Amino acid sequence: MVNVLSDQKETPLLFVVRQKEAVVSFQVPLILRGLFQRKYLYQNVSRTLCQPQTKSEWETQFFYVDVSTLSGQNASYQLRVAHIGNTPPPAPDTHAALHLVPPSPHPPAPSHELAVQESWGARCPVYDLDNNVAFIGMYQTMTKKAAITVQKKDFPSNSFYVVVVVKTEDEACGGSLPYYPLAKGMGVWAEVYVSAMLFCLGIFLSFYLLTLLIVLPCALAERSLENVASRPRLDSLSSVEEDDYDTLADIDSDKNVIRTKQYLYVADLARKDKRVLRKKYQIYFWNIATIAVFYALPVVQLVITYQTVVNVTGNQDICYYNFLCAHPLGALSAFNNILSNLGYVLLGLLFLLIILQREINYNRALMRKDLQALECGIPKHFGLFYAMGTALMMEGLLSACYHVCPNYTNFQFDTSFMYMIAGLCMLKLYQKRHPDINASAYSAYACLAIIIFFSVIGVVFGKGNMMFWIFFSIIHIIATLLLSTQLYYMGRWKFDSGILRRIVHVLYTDCIHQCSGPMYVVSDAAYGLIVQPNDFASYLLAIGICNLLLYFAFYIIMKLRSGERIKLIPLLCIIFTSVVWGFALFFFFQGLSTWQKTPAESRQHNRDCILLSFFDDHDIWHFLSSIAMFGSFLVLLTLDDDLDCVQRDKIYVF
Incomplete structure (x- = not known):
């Protein structure tokens, strides 16, 4: 845990923690971004370091903390390291449900994120910040209750970490969005937007005006002919x-x-x-x-x-x-x-x-x-x-x-x-x-x-699926032939023993005799089958x-x-x-x-x-x-x- 005692907003302190198989770096004050890129500064920062696997439990592991800053003044901070004795929960035989509930009575419920991450090997270090907790594993947002089903197949190392992170904002869990005034300098942009909208409306409303100029005289002429006697019926x-x-x-x-x-x-x-x-x-x-x-x-x-x-x-x-x-x-x-x-x-x-x-x-x-x-x-x-x-x-x-x-x-x-x-x-x-x-x-x-x-x-x-293109080309040709037959016989045809003869007749009249529809269909289907767009x-x-x-x-x-x-x-x-x-x-x-x-x-x-x-x-x-x-x-x-x-x-x- 790091607590910066001096004002370091312009020149933050940079901490680099070097371990055997991992490097963790962070700055204090820590800047996190919330929804819509809003910034939040934190003077107190805690990071969790995982312990890589060792050949024996008596092997000593070291880690190094490097602190640097570009500040021209002395910086004051406190660094505290604590060992967490709890071991990661063992992975279940097949699957299990992990429940998280608050103590009673319920405290205020800010927005949290609950995550389950694999604990050893390549999964080091722990991702325990608001902006990286969702990088690996499974995660849920929560206020007072959450439950995640954990399956053995998802954790080859047979152990996992449970990480709970407080969100920078409550909107992620249903809280209200704060009001932010519009930025200055929007006048030029507003002018461009208004001009574009007026341009669109002007173009298409001109069609309304043109239609009115054409239709109105015709409508007046139509109304003047309403009292004219209808002409006699012509011979058929x-x-x-x-x-x-x-x-x-x-x-x-x-x-x-x-x-x-x-x-x-x-x-x-x-x-x-x-x-x-x-x-x-x-x-x-x-x-x-x-x-x-x-x-x-x-x-x-x-x-x-x-x-x-x-x-x-x-x-x-x-x-x-x-x-x-x-x-x-x-x-x-x-x-x-x-x-x-x-x-x-x-x-x-x-x-x-x-x-x-x-x-x-x-x-x-x-x-x-x-x-x-x-x-x-x-x-x-x-x-x-x-x-x-x-x-x-x-x-x-x-x-x-x-x-x-x-x-x-x-x-x-x-x-x-x-x-x-x-x-x-x-x-x-x-x-x-x-x-x-x-x-x-x-x-x-x-x-x-x-x-x-x-x-x-x-x-x-x-x-790239040849079978799909073959299937589609066949369906395309068959559907076109059936439609051509329907149109040619004006709906007066049936599925019977003469259906093949009628289809051949349609092919002859439309394809060979007139060289029209089906030739285009076959060539179009062949193009799709060969090129496969x-x-x-x-x-x-x-x-x-x-x-x-x-x-x-x-x-x-x-x-x-x-x-x-x-x-x-x-x-x-x-x-x-x-x-x-x-x-x-x-x-x-x-x-x-x-x-x-x-x-x-x-x-x-x-x-x-x-x-x-x-x-x-x-x-x-x-x-x-x-x-x-x-x-x-x-x-x-x-x-x-x-x-x-x-x-x-x-x-x-x-």
Whole structure:
């Protein structure tokens, strides 16, 4: 035990204790750091020295204490050495429970830490300070009670030390945090933060203003036409009259009849009651809203825990930030990466408002029995659009959660709703021309859940595992063939003796005759099997995005081949979105950090801020990709506006 009697705050005394197999050093006053790097000075310091093993119990052991200081004045201190006669407890035969309880009556209960450490050999010296008691062995924080289960296998030397350390602060065991005023000189920083926030809000609120300027004149024009008489019903040009069908009871048998026609029109696949389909597609929105709540709550809780661990331990290797452009705010280490996700939320909300306005106008047209709304254009179903807008908002929330502490264990948070968005967009494209036979919400989300499951498995077990890649490639090809068969026969196929013949027919028509879908699938699966990318989640997401882009290109080509046209607004959206996607991908591939490497290797990719001295390349990716997704949604929404005056029995199915 050392007690320094003179004032040595500026020039502490340094004690070095040299033993046969260990060296212990400490300074007095001793400086310990608590939560959030707060400093505490101690004038009285005690250290426990362990006795190394000896060849005989009569062997004399020596230790030496060296004392030094840089002080120009004489220093006064007291040094006392005492022998502790208690021997370490013997290790149990298998396991035992160690209980620690205070005497009665209970004294005040400061925060303690109880530790069990191996006592001999390489475990010398004893770790008995607040800042090192957790280095080895097992430990628990405690106030009045604690219990640790001790197992023989954890103590090869057959003995252990029990160490109890009083914590520097009570917050570790639930005490209140003291108030600390903000440091001086925050004015400049506050100005930078406010400018960055206003910049984000200004960019995305301008889309609200632009939408209002476009929608308001249209809404006024729509209201002025409400009293105009509806036009007469046009003669049906379809080879099969709608009135010949009971659209609820006989719809399944009708599919077999319609399937024999050489050319299909939207009227042939839009025979179900609108109320039935409306409820069917509304389930997409309610399901994704439910998924979002139950998915997001534990995610938020987990990333808060990650950030707390970083703040308390000071371990900067836990999270893979761009440290050269990481602006903290409160407990958050990289607030800029979180703020830049605001666009997903705001633009997702704007898209929901646009869909709501369209649905209100459409319902008004139905109420006044407008034949154009009843019989013309692509059938209007808004449930999938609502689901897409919700998914975009959730992508922003979960991406922000991921960037609280980016690492490989929570990367799935950043990609899960990207899978949702890609899947919902493909479903919406298919629904446009196949409203009666589109997948139900339950089966669609079940398939997306399987994809997310494979994403998690691939991240954990996929790296360098050939068996996993073989298994995944087989599943990928089989699932694609089954889906192709489902789409080709429009759901009218069964597992029977002719299933192989039908699959071969699909392969011939789609792969050999037209050289389309399955060739891409096989080549994509072969690429994954041969290259085995380290980032399996991004590889799986790339598959979904490529499929969506191919399907979208196919839809536009078939639309133009069918004699349809693209109006000015969707054409401008396509051009604008394509340009923004190009710039967004450029910033995405800058790679400012990567959890596929060690923290030190990841920091080699770090770069300085490039926008407002606050945002880095990845933040700009967030800005641009949110705008590009919003534009892509608008393309899907407005792409078939040219058909609003065309009867459904003239609109081709493809």
